Amino acid sequence: MNLKQLSLMLDLSQTTVSRALNGYPEVSEETRRRVADAAKRHGYRPNPSARRLATGKAGMIGYVMPTGASVDIDPHFVEFLSGLGDYARAHDLDLVLSPADARDEETTYRRIVANKQVDAVYVSAPCHGDKRVALIHQLGMPFIVHGRSEGLDFDYPYLDIDNEAAFHEATRLLVQLGHKRVALINGDDTQTFAIFRERGVRRALAASGIALPPVLLRSVAMTEENGYRAARSLLEQSEAPTGIVCSSLIMALGVVRAVRDLKLTIPGDLSLIAHDDVFPWLKPENFSVPLSTTRSSIRAAGQRIAERLAARISGLETGARGEIWPVDLVVRGSIAGAPV
């Protein structure tokens, strides 16, 4: 069933039927109703390819997915997708993942813009002065950044959590508990979130005149193994930390294993706080010693980003609004006063 058939059947022009269906004013209410009825009865659905060709609107939101043999997609991504999908479903938006060579995402961004394959894109895991953000801003396609990029000479819309405040709070709590040597096991420090987290830790320590020396800082890809290695090397040095703030639950698994291997205990010898993006399959309260966390649902972020992207597509949202979500600090058994 296409427009032509439907209009023939109603004895109206395609113009009128199209307008009736798309809510244009120059159609009488009665006609509109007739058309709507017939469309529903016959299950008419406008062909998206045709509509896209005519309007340039795709009804899809895009994501350029870096790929490559040595590129690992962040496991958080699937939770984010769940949230995005939740919202997108309700608004008939599809999501198109355009795989790109991780070393050259620009070509792909240019392609999807030139081809108008999507109406908006979302950009994740930005780094300092992120090239992608600059590019897509310049190309003039609606977008939202999940996270933030610093060092760009323009404003842009984003959704981020308050990483700095979260890690500031976590660290401050450790300091208040008497910890003098607090280490940070961070994610890849080319990414902005890691920079903010480090900043939060430093600021909290500095407030009590404590420094964060390089020997107490690790910045690594967030795997269990790296968490283990980082913790082990931290704890084996002479001035071992008594508190660790850790950027992910998965790394925290490694930290716990290292602690156990070294015959230490949590929280007796080491207090541990990690950031939790809220996975359904790994929960901090279920760690052998329940893990204190800074918590923020990445799934909720996905929903919100979908919502804002939809708003930008329909012109309801414009400008460069940045949205920063507070992060919960959830205290559980993994922290205690510093050992004497």
Added chain:
Amino acid sequence: MNLKQLSLMLDLSQTTVSRALNGYPEVSEETRRRVADAAKRHGYRPNPSARRLATGKAGMIGYVMPTGASVDIDPHFVEFLSGLGDYARAHDLDLVLSPADARDEETTYRRIVANKQVDAVYVSAPCHGDKRVALIHQLGMPFIVHGRSEGLDFDYPYLDIDNEAAFHEATRLLVQLGHKRVALINGDDTQTFAIFRERGVRRALAASGIALPPVLLRSVAMTEENGYRAARSLLEQSEAPTGIVCSSLIMALGVVRAVRDLKLTIPGDLSLIAHDDVFPWLKPENFSVPLSTTRSSIRAAGQRIAERLAARISGLETGARGEIWPVDLVVRGSIAGAPV
């Protein structure tokens, strides 16, 4: 730059340019070269919307993504995506995720088929007599199932790993080590993979005249917490198992925690083997006691499925070929002879 401009510039008709670019025979070699040169020089890329409208081919592969507040996307999905993306990138295929209400995926399947939004779809995590497989087969769109569905009255193309053989081997090894009470902590048993795994375990046990009583079988969503609960309840019963075969690494984390809570040891009191889909961020060799696994890269499966989907789209692959991959059994420290 569109076809018209390009053809004007070359002083050729759109027909000829189009044909030259698409490798049709009725164009002289010289002309073809001229056209190809000009196209490359001016960075001409055919508009996909227009092409789609004209041909009905979308250049995309689809996935209907179940969503809903209580629906969790499998964390394996992102690894699978990595693999799919790897291949898709090299072949200019995009992937479109169509979010669907988990309780009504049919509508979405019908929509993407009716609209020709994608050239092929892939279906994951099939259950017995899977409705989606039946539907999409009937709708006549190319597809490949990742996994298998039993109880359908037609053949279809799929890629699966040999779950039954894998769990058969794992169990057989335990039996050979003298274990008489072997438990299975399985995934959701509405899914075919879980059925096959159970079958493998039963068959291996039966070969030595051992049964798998209901008290030694758990079938749960694959989270750390469920792994813990299952293991704990198994180990606390009077006739506790001395060996456990477990359907995922994440559940195995929970099993290990339960063992520790109960002051038992691996492999002294309990031998443990789990299935490993190969995550970059959690490796069985890094478990406190290195974990024996049945291993199969889900990422490789993603690549292969993309490859086969591409082949089906271009008509290179037809028919209902099922492909079953063998699974490696990797022995590490987590198994030993049964305690006496």
Added chain:
DNA sequence: AAAAGCAGCCAAAGCGCTTTGGAAGACTTT
């Protein structure tokens, strides 16, 4: 030398929708 075949090109007709630029009729205004 006429007929046939072929290589190489083109004009034009779609694909199914949106949107522009009227036009007809009814209703007001002067």
Added chain:
DNA sequence: AAAGTCTTCCAAAGCGCTTTGGCTGCTTTT
């Protein structure tokens, strides 16, 4: 009663591509 103003509809022109059905001029066959 003539002129203007809405309201409601329509024909036709795109959007950028593919594909059908020729047409031309040249080579080969009979």
